[in-house]
Amino acid sequence: MKVDIITLFPEMCRAPLMGSILGKAMERGLWELGVHDLRQWSTDRHRRVDDTPYGGGQGMVMQCAPLFAAVEALATPDSRVVLMTPQGRRLDQRVVESYTACRHLIILCGHYEGIDHRVVETLVHDEISLGDYVLTNGAIAATILTDAVIRLLPGVLGDERSSQEESFSAATGLLEAPCYTKPVEFRGLKVPDILLSGHHANIAKWKAGQSLRRTQAMRPDLLREHRAPALSAAPLQKSPAAPADTPPA
Numbered sequence: 001m002k003v004d005i006i007t008l009f010p011e012m013c014r015a016p017l018m019g020s021i022l023g024k025a026m027e028r029g030l031w032e033l034g035v036h037d038l039r040q041w042s043t044d045r046h047r048r049v050d051d052t053p054y055g056g057g058q059g060m061v062m063q064c065a066p067l068f069a070a071v072e073a074l075a076t077p078d079s080r081v082v083l084m085t086p087q088g089r090r091l092d093q094r095v096v097e098s099y100t101a102c103r104h105l106i107i108l109c110g111h112y113e114g115i116d117h118r119v120v121e122t123l124v125h126d127e128i129s130l131g132d133y134v135l136t137n138g139a140i141a142a143t144i145l146t147d148a149v150i151r152l153l154p155g156v157l158g159d160e161r162s163s164q165e166e167s168f169s170a171a172t173g174l175l176e177a178p179c180y181t182k183p184v185e186f187r188g189l190k191v192p193d194i195l196l197s198g199h200h201a202n203i204a205k206w207k208a209g210q211s212l213r214r215t216q217a218m219r220p221d222l223l224r225e226h227r228a229p230a231l232s233a234a235p236l237q238k239s240p241a242a243p244a245d246t247p248p249a
């Protein structure tokens with residue numbers, strides 16, 4: 001897959017996407033990244049890409065001409081053009097999984113008040129939102145979308161099972177079971193005995209039960225969506241935290 005991000009802030013996308021697991025996957029040729037400064041397609045002598053909104057109002061609007069030129073320079077018949085916008089479809093794991101089938105993503109990042117709507121109507125296939133809040137620009141949103149998609153590509157995580165067992169995966173749609181590491185005991189807090197038993201079938205059963213319990217405690221909406229089976233009798237390992245819709249303290 002190739003991802004081209006068009007933004008006014010290329011440096012905000014490059015570091016997170018070129019390091020760690022995604023950077024190594026890029027070195028191994030599993031995906032390609034292009035991060036482009038929109039100003040290179042400006043014909044203005046000051047490299048401006050925005051102007052005041054028709055009809056009045058605050059802020060500036062990103063103009064058609066540089067965005068059309070950028071997409072026309074990068075697009076191929078395989079391209080899917082995605083606009084990051086708070087007005088778009090909410091990003092979730094199902095949307096992310098659907099993008100793994102694409103060969104080429106062109107991601108447009110807005111800034112200021114947003115982009116001229118003629119771009120949305122003419123060039124954009126999908127409008128995607130991270131959630132019901134407003135960021136200052138789309139670079140972080142594009143980086144998050146790219147990270148979420150690329151880590152699902154074959155070979156990127158090294159072991160496809162790890163993404164299949166993860167929260168929201170297509171396999172269950174539930175939250176992942178709690179995980180533990182060494183030491184076995186820390187300040188009197190012990191790792192559940194079942195995880196030390198070496199009995200793989202029982203461990204899998206325990207994890208399935210914990211996954212259901214945790215989903216019921218934190219995200220009951222997911223249980224309704226995926227019509228999950230009834231909860232097992234296994235106790236939840238950790239008392240539930242605040243409900244998902246409560247902001248962190």
Ligand SMILES: C[S@@+](CC[C@H](N)C(=O)[O-])C[C@H]1O[C@@H](n2cnc3c(N)ncnc32)[C@H](O)[C@@H]1O
Nearest residue numbers: 084085086110113114129130134135137138141
């Ligand atoms: C300040 S926002 C513009 C918001 C716009 N005036 C509105 O009210 O819908 C600037 C840019 O940040 C990006 N952005 C802001 N919030 C976002 C979100 N929740 N999801 C995805 N992109 C977002 C978009 O690219 C947007 O064009």
